[in-house]
Amino acid sequence: MSFRIEFRGVVQGVGFRPFIYKIARKLGVNGFVKNTGFGVVVECDCSEKKLTVFLTEINKNLPSIARIDNISIKKIKGKWRDFSIQTSTETTEIGSVSPDIGICDSCLAELFDFNNRRFLHPFINCTNCGPRFTVIEKLPYDRSSTSMKNFKMCFECEKEFNNVESRRFHAQPISCNNCGPEYTLLDSKLRRLKDWTLVGKLLKEGNIVAVKGIGGFHIACNALNVSLITKLRKLKDRKFKPFAVMAKNIEKAEEACFISENDKTLLTSSVKPIVILKSKNFLPSEINPKLDSIGIMLPYAPIHHLLFYYSNLDFLVMTSGNLSGEPIITSNNEAFEKLKGIVDFFLVHNRGIVNGCDDSIIKNNTVVRYSRGLAPQPLNFDFGEGVALGGELNSNFAIARKKKVYVSQYFGDLSDYDSFLRFKQSFERFLNFFKVKPKNVTCDLHPNFKTTLLAETLTRDPIRVQHHFAHLYSCMGENNLKEAVGVVCDGFGYGLDGSAWGGEVLTSEGKRFGGIEEFKLLGGDEATRKPERILYSILRKKLSEEECADFFEKIGVKSIATYEEMFEKNINVLNSTSCGRVLDAASFACGVCNEKTYDGEPAIQLEAFAEKPVKTKPVIEKNKLIVSELFSELNFNKTFAGKIHDYVARGLGEIAVEACDSTGFDSVCLSGGVMYNKIITSILKEVLEKNKIKVFTQKLLPSGDGGLSFGQLYYNLLKDNT
Ligand SMILES: [Zn+2]
Ligand SMILES: [Zn+2]
Structure with a gap:
């Protein structure tokens, strides 16, 4: 037969x-x-x-x-x-683009096998591992469509390439010491050193080195050298934002942090993401100031293993090679231009990086950044046909076609022009990859997001999806739900009424059921940077001008006269219900964080400071959580930090229970960037499950804004089906 x-x-x-x-x-x-x-x-x-x-x-x-x-x-x-x-003949239909794959055990063994012809070859790969997406220019995927096209295979590589018995049969990026790309080491004046492997000695001696890898540049230095890390912070103008650390191997990683079996599986998987783990305080605190967790990854490219081999170090700081707010650097010239003055040496190679890709990040089993190793894997969701352009921060886009969804890599903050340019170029490349024309274009409701403006150039009438509803649909889509109540908490999203939403209880029918009470952001965006302004406006809801003045004098904040004027006369204020901003205010009040220097900073530090929740009785009026009630006790300390976590989570949980009663839905989706906060999600789950409600979270896609594009696609599907 x-x-x-x-x-x-x-x-x-x-x-x-x-x-x-x-x-x-x-x-x-x-x-x-x-x-x-x-x-x-x-x-x-x-x-x-x-x-x-x-x-x-x-x-x-x-x-x-x-x-x-x-x-x-x-x-x-x-x-x-x-x-x-048989070699493929059909090219009319398009397959998918594989994400990059961390080095496999067989290649790793060969890399350090003196008798192997790829001994210490920094680009060793096979059909089971190596670069994919980051080198692909177009489809179908063969060597001539990648940045390996300029490297002619040597006789022996070609033999393996054509041998079905070989692990490198049709391994498009195949290479060896005779025919592959090469590394070059240069000093800060761009003078070439004779041997690139000197990089090991230079790292050991305390130099900072820009290293070109798979998806872009890293800035590397010895993670145990405190003064070096302090120096790097100054040079990169990066006050507190934690640095990611690469550990030599899993044993070393375990010396630095607590690793569950599950996290171990993630760390050692072929994706090799950065995993945020509880620190054992073995690594210097300058790496992760005021935090109890640390981002750890293992070597994923052969060059990383060689850096440890030649330097004999155990831990390297491996932070994205970029300037603050800009996209990851992918070309040698750009690195020379932008990183001079920051690094002492450049370790570069001559294989082009076609698709820049930052390292992916996972925290509490949830994807925080969906990028290298994950994008653009085909996800099995039948969302019809459409393209979604997402939001503006932690941005990406997504394409739905033929029962699959493809979510792009991460592009960061698109208010930076270079980031947006890269976003746009990649978007065009994806359209070409999958041979799709922009159809059913969805975008955020925000009228001024660059992605909204881009959507408007693609179609006259893009489908605009309110930010927090997109978060809700993202979680629903991932969990195959047709209807649900959503608790969506984050820093900012443009609301249906034009105000700054962010602490919402929503229903999938499109109703804003309730959430955090409205308060004023004094000075609009400036309040986001200066949490004292938010604290003033929240306190002022319950306290008189004099009481506020007394309190602020006690904590040493002057110049509140302008705050009072803005508050009283509604000058330069934006109304908000943002959960992130409430946590920022609490963080400031507890003396944890005075000024925000990176996204989410005050709230992340507050979670570390609180350690655990302290039970409260939230005040809810007409489905609005009155957070000013708790603040007006004016008792800011570690207990308060525990209380505010409980208050927000329990309060929103109780409102969500009401929403379920009123709609008859029995599922609640938790989404938005605040859901990376372990204390808040666990209380929400507890409150909801006690009321026999099924709780859904995001695992595959980010709870943060990296999940928006996926949610927008699902919204488009549901809208057509109902
Ligand atoms: Zn391999
Ligand atoms: Zn070769």
Whole structure:
């Protein structure tokens, strides 16, 4: 009998065909395997019993980076004399672009095997690992469509490339010490050093080095050298924002932080993300000022292993190579220009980075930054057809087509022009990858976001989705929900009434059910940077001008006359319900954070300061959580920090219970950047589950603004179906 077997999922660019080939040969099954537009197809003749064994073997031994979502089998006619791998002919349909894959164990073993011809080759890779998305210019994926096109394979590499028995069969970025890209080491005056491996000695001696890697540049230095880290903070003008640290291996990582089994799996997975972990305070506190957690990752590119090998260090600071607010640097010249004055040396290579990609970040099992290793994997969601441009901070875009959703890498803050430019170029490249025309274009409701303006150039009438509803739909979409109540908390989103929302209880029917009481942001955006302004306006809701003046004098804040004037006369104020801003005010009141120097800083530090919640009885009036009630006790200390977490979470949880009663929904989605706060999510869960409500969170996509584009796509689908 003969069969046609179709495999869908992550089956291309992951060594799937040679894998099938080997099993077929072992079992004596004749036929062929080939790539197609939708995945991989096998045609073969064998008994039905043999077919079962064949499929069992495939499922049992699947390469770790491959993923089968669907197998369909039908009987056909055909006879073959052996089993072969056919080169693909169909190019009308488009497959997907694999994310980059961290170095595999086999390549790592070869990297340090003196007898291997790739001994210490900084670009070693195979079908199971190596760069993918970051080197791909267009589809279909073959070497001539990547930045490897300028490197001609040597005879031996070519032999492996064409040998189905080899782990490097059709490994497009294949290279070796004879034919691959090369590293070059330069000093700050761009004078070339004779041997790039001197970088190890230079790092050991306390130099700061710009290192070109997979998705862009890192700035690297010894993470145990306190004065060096302080120096780097000054040079990079980065006061408190934590630096990510790369540990030599998992054992070293465990010396620096507490690692659960689950986090260990994440750290060592082929994605190799930065994982935010509880610190053991082994690494200097200058790395993560005022925080109890630290971002750790393991080496994911061969060059990282070589940095540890040549330097004999155990921990390296590996922070994104960029200027504050700008996108990650990908080209050598840009690095020379922008990082001179910051780094002492440049370690660069001559392979182009086509798609810049920051490291992905995971915290409490939730994706904070969806980027290298994750983007742009095909996600199995049938959201119809559409393109979504997301928000402005922590931005990305997403495309839905043919039962898949592709979420792009992270672009950071698009108010920076270079970041926006890169966003736009990548968006155009994706349209080309997937051969889609912008259709059903969705964007944020904010009239001035660059992404909104871009949407307006694509279509006359883009579908505008309010920020917090997009967060709700993002969580619903991920969890396959058609209706739900949402508790959505973050720093800022443009509301339906034009005010700054951010502490919302919403229903999927589009109703703003309740949330945090409204307060005034004195001086608009300036209040975001200076939390004392928010504190003033919250306190002033319950206290008189004199009482406020007394209090602020006690804590040493002058010049509140202007605050009073703004408050009283409504000059230069923006109304807000932002949960993030309430936490900022609490952080300031407790003396934890006076000024925000990076996104989320006051609230993140407040969580570390509080350590645990302290139970409260929230005051709720007409589904509005009266936070000013708790503040007006004027008792700001560690207990208050615990209380405000409880107050916000319990209060919003109780309002969500009301919303469920009123709508008849039994599911609540938690989303928005505040949901990275472990104390708040755990109380919300407790309150809701006690009321027999099912609680859903985001795991696949960020709770923060990196989840907006996905939510916008789902909104577009639901809107058409109801
Ligand atoms: Zn490999
Ligand atoms: Zn070679």
